[in-house]
Amino acid sequence: MPISINGADYPLPDDPRVSLLDLLREREGLTGTKLGCNQGACGACTVLLDGERVLSCLTLAVQAEGREVVTIEGLTGDGEELHPLQQAFIDHDGFQCGYCTPGQICSAIAMAQELRRGDPSHVTADLASGPNGPTREEIRERMSGNLCRCGAHNGIVEAIEVLLAGEAA
Amino acid sequence: MSKLQNALVGGVRTVLEHIPAAWLPGASPDHLAERRVALGTQQPRIDGPEKVRGMARFAAEVPMDELLHAAFVHSTIARGTIVELDIAAAEAAPGVGLVMTHRNAPKMKVPPSIGLTSMKAAGNHTLPIMQDAEIRWNGQVVAVILAETREQADHAASLVNVLYDAAPSRTRFEEGKANARTPHSIQMDQNRLEKGNATKKLAQAAVSIDATYSTPWESHNPIEPHAATIAWEGEKLIVHDATQMIHGTVGSLAKVFGIKDDDVFVSSPFVGGGFGAKGLWDHQILGAAAAKLTGRPVRIRLSRESMHRLVGGRTQTEQRVALGADADGKLKALLHHGYATKPRHSITDEAFSQTGRSLYACESFDVVQHYVDLDLLANSFMRAPGEAPGTFAIECAMDELAHALNMDPVELRRRNVATCDPVSGAPHSQSDMMAAYDMGAERIGWDRRSPEPRTRSEGEWLIGMGCATGTFPFLRMPGTAARITVDATGHAHVASAAHEMGMGTATVQRQHAADRLGLPLDSVSVTIGDSTLPYGALAGGSSQTASLGAAISAASDKLAEQLLRLAGNDTPLAGLKPGEVEFADGGLRKIDDPSRHETFASILGRASQAEVSVTGESKAPMEMLKFSMHSTSAVFCELRVSEVTGEIRIDRLVGAFDCGRILNAQTATSQFKGGMIMGLGMALTEETLLDERSGRIMSTSLAEYHVPVHLDVPDIDVLWTDIPDPRTPMGARGIGEIGTTGVAAAVANAVFNATGVRVRDLPITLDKLDLG
Numbered sequence: 001m002p003i004s005i006n007g008a009d010y011p012l013p014d015d016p017r018v019s020l021l022d023l024l025r026e027r028e029g030l031t032g033t034k035l036g037c038n039q040g041a042c043g044a045c046t047v048l049l050d051g052e053r054v055l056s057c058l059t060l061a062v063q064a065e066g067r068e069v070v071t072i073e074g075l076t077g078d079g080e081e082l083h084p085l086q087q088a089f090i091d092h093d094g095f096q097c098g099y100c101t102p103g104q105i106c107s108a109i110a111m112a113q114e115l116r117r118g119d120p121s122h123v124t125a126d127l128a129s130g131p132n133g134p135t136r137e138e139i140r141e142r143m144s145g146n147l148c149r150c151g152a153h154n155g156i157v158e159a160i161e162v163l164l165a166g167e168a169a
Numbered sequence: 170m171s172k173l174q175n176a177l178v179g180g181v182r183t184v185l186e187h188i189p190a191a192w193l194p195g196a197s198p199d200h201l202a203e204r205r206v207a208l209g210t211q212q213p214r215i216d217g218p219e220k221v222r223g224m225a226r227f228a229a230e231v232p233m234d235e236l237l238h239a240a241f242v243h244s245t246i247a248r249g250t251i252v253e254l255d256i257a258a259a260e261a262a263p264g265v266g267l268v269m270t271h272r273n274a275p276k277m278k279v280p281p282s283i284g285l286t287s288m289k290a291a292g293n294h295t296l297p298i299m300q301d302a303e304i305r306w307n308g309q310v311v312a313v314i315l316a317e318t319r320e321q322a323d324h325a326a327s328l329v330n331v332l333y334d335a336a337p338s339r340t341r342f343e344e345g346k347a348n349a350r351t352p353h354s355i356q357m358d359q360n361r362l363e364k365g366n367a368t369k370k371l372a373q374a375a376v377s378i379d380a381t382y383s384t385p386w387e388s389h390n391p392i393e394p395h396a397a398t399i400a401w402e403g404e405k406l407i408v409h410d411a412t413q414m415i416h417g418t419v420g421s422l423a424k425v426f427g428i429k430d431d432d433v434f435v436s437s438p439f440v441g442g443g444f445g446a447k448g449l450w451d452h453q454i455l456g457a458a459a460a461k462l463t464g465r466p467v468r469i470r471l472s473r474e475s476m477h478r479l480v481g482g483r484t485q486t487e488q489r490v491a492l493g494a495d496a497d498g499k500l501k502a503l504l505h506h507g508y509a510t511k512p513r514h515s516i517t518d519e520a521f522s523q524t525g526r527s528l529y530a531c532e533s534f535d536v537v538q539h540y541v542d543l544d545l546l547a548n549s550f551m552r553a554p555g556e557a558p559g560t561f562a563i564e565c566a567m568d569e570l571a572h573a574l575n576m577d578p579v580e581l582r583r584r585n586v587a588t589c590d591p592v593s594g595a596p597h598s599q600s601d602m603m604a605a606y607d608m609g610a611e612r613i614g615w616d617r618r619s620p621e622p623r624t625r626s627e628g629e630w631l632i633g634m635g636c637a638t639g640t641f642p643f644l645r646m647p648g649t650a651a652r653i654t655v656d657a658t659g660h661a662h663v664a665s666a667a668h669e670m671g672m673g674t675a676t677v678q679r680q681h682a683a684d685r686l687g688l689p690l691d692s693v694s695v696t697i698g699d700s701t702l703p704y705g706a707l708a709g710g711s712s713q714t715a716s717l718g719a720a721i722s723a724a725s726d727k728l729a730e731q732l733l734r735l736a737g738n739d740t741p742l743a744g745l746k747p748g749e750v751e752f753a754d755g756g757l758r759k760i761d762d763p764s765r766h767e768t769f770a771s772i773l774g775r776a777s778q779a780e781v782s783v784t785g786e787s788k789a790p791m792e793m794l795k796f797s798m799h800s801t802s803a804v805f806c807e808l809r810v811s812e813v814t815g816e817i818r819i820d821r822l823v824g825a826f827d828c829g830r831i832l833n834a835q836t837a838t839s840q841f842k843g844g845m846i847m848g849l850g851m852a853l854t855e856e857t858l859l860d861e862r863s864g865r866i867m868s869t870s871l872a873e874y875h876v877p878v879h880l881d882v883p884d885i886d887v888l889w890t891d892i893p894d895p896r897t898p899m900g901a902r903g904i905g906e907i908g909t910t911g912v913a914a915a916v917a918n919a920v921f922n923a924t925g926v927r928v929r930d931l932p933i934t935l936d937k938l939d940l941g
Contacts, residue, residue: 026319029232031230096843097392098216102223144878149444152843157879
């Protein structure tokens, strides 16, 4: 079965050792997904796999067989209009150089869903009842796998709060 | 670096003391410091949509046919000779196109050294690159593998077998101190500054402190790895690079390969974080050499490990600071002595000894810096070189002095405000450190601080507050040029080989050009980022905004001249000289007479010209020698320390900055916060771990080198005085680096306030906090 990437079907790579990141960047020219460390330490390569965030450098492309991959390029479709979180990143200056940005955005979209589901995190006080709303501490803990070296952390958290507030409304 | 340099700089400064300020650049304040339309407003980044869509193309993403991918083999010893180099298995591995070693590498010259030889030099070290069998640091590249895919190249690299004849190496800081050298000057200043008898005054002071502070090797770790996509077209070299020194790379690669500058094209429109790291290192040179040998284009993208082994960082320092004061806290003596690692093949200075020279009024100074020569990777600039470690030592010492005096640390700074340069006596161009302190103290609620350490707690958490001064000098680079082209519709286009690493370069200079030329923002566009554009000096030393600003300003003067010439006599502007007109409402008008106005479009239309194009450049920065030009900041921190584990949690961070005028509130805030967060890393987590036995860096991934993550970063407040500097373009001084300064000291001082424990060795990890 092929891999669906942003709604289009792509064949599995001939070599089963190809990472999802290399499939995207090197073979299909989808360079919006960034390579920062290739070791699962920085989060720059985060994409959505069936709606969940994964580090594409630590995911084999064959693991995505028959599943839906959404990358930063897939958030806007063909239109000019930005995803609300992309716009919020601009409004709150949630980036400087822009290199970690696609990973931050993909990660935050899935994180919002984890919060909605009530998944607990390391800073959740009561694991049974789940997170006590989208506090800044919950957002920060859950986004800590996405490194930013320019220091746009405050703006990223503010942008994510806009997304969460929009969903709650 | 020499006595000759001391004499030259000293001579120029002496002459300048007698030259009226009115003759120098910035003689009259830039009117844009006050008359602002777009400048000073918050404008979103013009490249924002591209970046959030993932459409901004970085160096490793430039497509090319027939591309080969490079991987490196690094030496595993610090000194010695390669005696066996078995590449047979690597050459036979699948997909391999080339194995390059010193045996087959082309002849390459050493790149000219950055900052010393020419404005087009970018070399960070003076060692030959793959020209012989000698090993000079642990991590040096001994083989380059090119293969059809990166995985094939990495695999083949693992098959290269190297045998070394190891020689004795010097890799221990403590041992190196014994043979440290003392240069006559460092950067622009004499090294060993003695003013008054500091030793005597220290001994006689009513209150004194004397302590030694140390800061570790640190690595920039931008999230985008260093990368270049390289091709030769005949004798022409094309490099899509990630660099903050486009023209430096052009000039250096031309020298290395013995070709003309004009035959090197360097493009770098987006840089995924630089912080001083994105300069010319061995990888671009080796990539270009390998591409030359194979006749195919090459992509080199450094692994995190290669980044640590090939790209130098902030160097290790050890600094003694002794302060003497009278009972009222007035400084009588400042001694700042110390060591920094700087191998002999290194070019850049970690000039921590500059910091104490400008910050406070003091009766006597004794400042000297020694260099420890080790067989290590060359060190380099990292955000706020010099001042980042320098402010840690000086500002912790000030806190220790305040404690010894039983005086509020803010009050101690107030009593020692410098009204002119404390060493030379040169006037400040503008300086109001205490305005920053007052803003910051109010914002954080400094009056809540308990003067007695370890007196506030909540549960297991000890709570403390600290402050420190940050500082960074003003720098404007000569030579940076900008071309302004105005077309028949009245649209202005600005072009310069400037750099975008997240600072908002084009965004801010578009605001500048709009105000400079009397145009609405949407009538101005800006192109930056490749070597076909007018010369751009490096993006470093927080200088790019001032340098490019000066160039645009100079170009606008030429534009007025050109337009008046084109306008001729049949115009409301007839007979006016350039000094009598100003830009307004999409054209030129007579100063004080708005009725005499003509638009660009009208002038060009009548002259039947499609466009007018002029180039201006940033002139020699004589103002930097005549005036003492430094930005200052006041950094405040509130934090908690667990009495159980020693963990530190930063609750609040406030930075108040006196940096001249702020040009774009949004991008400026991000620059300040970004600098401060790097300061948090310096304070708490960052350290490049060196095995001193072998000279090998052990922390070569982001799992071992700990940069601040989201949970480490609190809400940060940024404030600014916004007082114009009358000597600078737009009244602004650089803001890219000062954010990093003072933060580590503010944290350390807050830790002392919380716990009563003084940690003088960065980073402040919990093992160093004995809370007994």
